[in-house]
Amino acid sequence: xxxxxxxxxxxxxxxxxxxxxxxxxxxxxxxxxxxxxxxxxxxxxxxxxxxxxxxxxxxxxxxxxxxxxxxxxxxxxxxxxxxxxxxxxxxxxxxxxxxxxxxxxxxxxxxxxxxxxxxxxxxxxxxxxxxxxxxxxxxxxxxxxxxxxxxxxxxxxxxx
Amino acid sequence: xxxxxxxxxxxxxxxxxxxxxxxxxxxxxxxxxxxxxxxxxxxxxxxxxxxxxxxxxxxxxxxxxxxxxxxxxxxxxxxxxxxxxxxxxxxxxxxxxxxxxxxxxxxxxxxxxxxxxxxxxxxxxxxxxxxxxxxxxxxxxxxxxxxxxxxxxxxxxxxxxxxxxxxxxxxxxxxxxxxxxxxxxxxxxxxxxxxxxxxxxxxxxxxxxxxxxxxxxxxxxxxxxxxxxxxxxxxxxxxxxxxxxxxxxxxxxxxxxxxxxxxxxxxxxx
Numbered sequence: 001x002x003x004x005x006x007x008x009x010x011x012x013x014x015x016x017x018x019x020x021x022x023x024x025x026x027x028x029x030x031x032x033x034x035x036x037x038x039x040x041x042x043x044x045x046x047x048x049x050x051x052x053x054x055x056x057x058x059x060x061x062x063x064x065x066x067x068x069x070x071x072x073x074x075x076x077x078x079x080x081x082x083x084x085x086x087x088x089x090x091x092x093x094x095x096x097x098x099x100x101x102x103x104x105x106x107x108x109x110x111x112x113x114x115x116x117x118x119x120x121x122x123x124x125x126x127x128x129x130x131x132x133x134x135x136x137x138x139x140x141x142x143x144x145x146x147x148x149x150x151x152x153x154x155x156x157x158x159x160x
Numbered sequence: 161x162x163x164x165x166x167x168x169x170x171x172x173x174x175x176x177x178x179x180x181x182x183x184x185x186x187x188x189x190x191x192x193x194x195x196x197x198x199x200x201x202x203x204x205x206x207x208x209x210x211x212x213x214x215x216x217x218x219x220x221x222x223x224x225x226x227x228x229x230x231x232x233x234x235x236x237x238x239x240x241x242x243x244x245x246x247x248x249x250x251x252x253x254x255x256x257x258x259x260x261x262x263x264x265x266x267x268x269x270x271x272x273x274x275x276x277x278x279x280x281x282x283x284x285x286x287x288x289x290x291x292x293x294x295x296x297x298x299x300x301x302x303x304x305x306x307x308x309x310x311x312x313x314x315x316x317x318x319x320x321x322x323x324x325x326x327x328x329x330x331x332x333x334x335x336x337x338x339x340x341x342x343x344x345x346x347x348x349x350x351x352x353x354x355x356x357x358x359x360x361x362x363x364x365x366x367x368x369x370x371x372x373x374x375x376x377x378x379x380x381x382x383x384x385x386x387x388x389x390x391x392x393x394x395x396x397x398x399x400x401x402x403x404x405x406x407x408x409x410x411x412x413x414x415x416x417x418x419x420x421x422x423x424x425x426x427x428x429x430x
Contacts, residue, residue: 019205019282047166055173059180062191065286069191070180077173120185123288123334127355131288 010036011057015064030139031109033061033072034079038105038140039147041080042087042098054080068120075112079105095148102144106137192320203324206282206293263311264422273387275424276300278308281325288355290333292316292420297324305385307426313391313414314338314379315423331392332357332417340392341380342371348380349409351392357417360393362409367400369407377411387426 014032021030037057041050058073066072083105090097114129184191264277276296284291296302298321308315308328316336320327329336336353340362350363365371375395381388397410 016205020209048169051170051173055177058177062180063194065284067184067188067191067289068181069184069194070177073180074174074177077170077177081170116181117288120181121335124355127334128288131355132286 007040007053010040011060014057015060018061019064030143031106031136032143033057034076034106034109035102035140035143035147037076037080038083038102038144039151041083042101043151044084045088047081047084050080050084051077054078068116071113071116071120074116075109078112079109082108095145098148099141099145102141103137106140107133110136195320196322203297203322206325207295210281260422264424266311274427275309276302276427278423278425280420280423288334290316290330290336290353290355290357290417291319292328292330293325294328294423294425295325296425297322297326299323301427302326302425307386307390308423309390309426310415310420310423312416313393314386315415315417315420317385318425330417331415332360332413338386338392339380339382340377341388342369342395343376343378345369345371345375347371348382351377351411358412359396360411360413362395362411363406365407365409367402367404367407371395371398371407371409373398 014036017032021032037054040053040057044050044053054076055073058071058076059069061072061076062069083101086101086104090101110129110133113132114123114125117123117128118125278294278296280292281295282293294308302318302321304318304321306318308317314331316328316330316333318326319329330353331338331351332353332355334353334355338351339348340351341348342365347365347369349365352361352363354361362377373395377392377395379386379388379390379392391414393411393413393415395409396412397408399408401408
C-alpha cells in the first residue's frame with residue numbers, strides 16, 4: 001500500500017514537472033515520465049509491477065500530451081519490461097551500466113513512438129525519430145544519473 | 161530464461177495499448193473529452209510556469225541593465241545612479257512595449273476581421289508536434305477551427321478548446337494543410353507543414369504556372385477553414401521538371417515561429 005502511494009506521488013510529480021516545463025521552454029527535451037518508468041522498473045524486483053507502472057505512466061502521458069491513446073503506454077510497457085529484465089542480469093549498483101540502460105531505453109522509446117506516429121498520425125518516421133531522440137537522450141541520461149546518485153546516497157545514509 | 165508466466169501480463173498490456181491506439185484513431189474525439197476533464201491541471205501549471213518565466217526574465221533583464229549603468233556611472237553619486245537606471249530601463253521598456261503595441265494596433269485597424277487578442281502560455285511537449293497553448297478558451301468564446309494570426313500573418317488553427325486555454329496547431333506542423341493562393345499569379349494550392357519552422361511545401365501547383373521566387377502566398381479561403389487574404393509566406397525555392405505534372409515549391413513562412421508572443425484569433429468579419 002505504501003509503495004503504491006509512493007508510485008502515485010512520483011507519477012503525479014512527473015506530470016507536474018512535465019506540464020511546468022512545457023510552459024517554460026519552446027523545446028521540451030526531458031521526458032520525466034520515461035525517467036520515472038526507468039527508475040521504477042530498475043528499482044523494483046517484480047516484473048509485473050514494472051510493466052504495470054509503465055502502462056499507467058504511458059497512459060497518463062498519452063492523455064495529457066499525445067493525439068492518440070496507447071502510444072506511450074505501449075512503448076513504456078516494453079521499456080519497463082526490458083529495463084527490469086536487464087536489471088536482473090547486471091550488477092545493480094553500477095552507475096555506468098545504469099546510464100547505458102537509460103540510453104538504450106530512450107532509444108527504444110523514440111523508435112516505437114516514431115513508428116506508431118508514422119502509422120497512425122502520418123508523421124514522417126525519420127524526422128520524428130531524430131527530433132524525439134536528440135537531445136532528449138542526453139538529458140534523460142543526466143537526470144537518471146542524478147536520480148541514481150541521490151537514491152544511492154540516501155541508501156548509504158540509511159544503512160549507516 | 162524468461163518465464164512464460166511473466167510474459168502474460170506484459171503481452172496483455174501491449175495488446176490493450178494497441179487496442180487503445182486503434183480506438184482513439186477511429187474516434188479521436190473521445191481522447192479530447194478525457195483530456196478536457198483533466199485539463200484544469202494543465203491550465204494551472206502552464207499559467208504558473210509561463211508567468212514565472214516572464215517574471216524571471218524581467219528580473220534578469222533588470223539585473224543586467226543595473227550592472228551596465230553602474231559601470232558607466234561609477235563616478236556619480238549613488239542616488240543619481242539609481243535615477244539614471246530607472247529612467248533608462250523604464251524608458252526602454254516603454255519604448256519596446258510601445259513599438260510592439262503600435263504594430264499590433266495597426267494590424268488590428270487594417271484587418272477586416274473581428275479579432276480576439278491572446279498570448280502564448282505553453283509549447284508542445286514533443287518537438288515533432290508543432291503546437292502551442294494560448295490563454296483563451298471556451299469561456300472567451302473560442303471554438304475549434306478558429307484561425308490564429310499575428311501581425312506578420314497566419315500562425316495556425318485552434319484544434320482543441322478547454323475552459324480557459326486552447327491548443328493551436330501551427331501551419332509548420334506535418335499534419336497541417338492550408339488552402340493557399342499565390343497572390344501575383346492567382347494559382348491555388350495546398351500548403352503543407354514540414355516540421356521545419358523555416359520551410360513549408362506548396363503542393364498541387366501545375367508545372368506550366370509561371371511562379372517566381374519571392375512571390376507572396378496568401379490564404380485562398382477555399383474550404384472555409386481559413387479566411388481569404390491572410391499572408392502565409394513567400395516562395396523560397398522552385399523546382400520544375402517538364403515530365404512531372406506539378407512543381408516542387410518551398411515556402412518560407414511570413415511568421416517567425418521562434419518569437420511567437422502576442423497573437424489574435426479570428427472571430428469573423430466586421
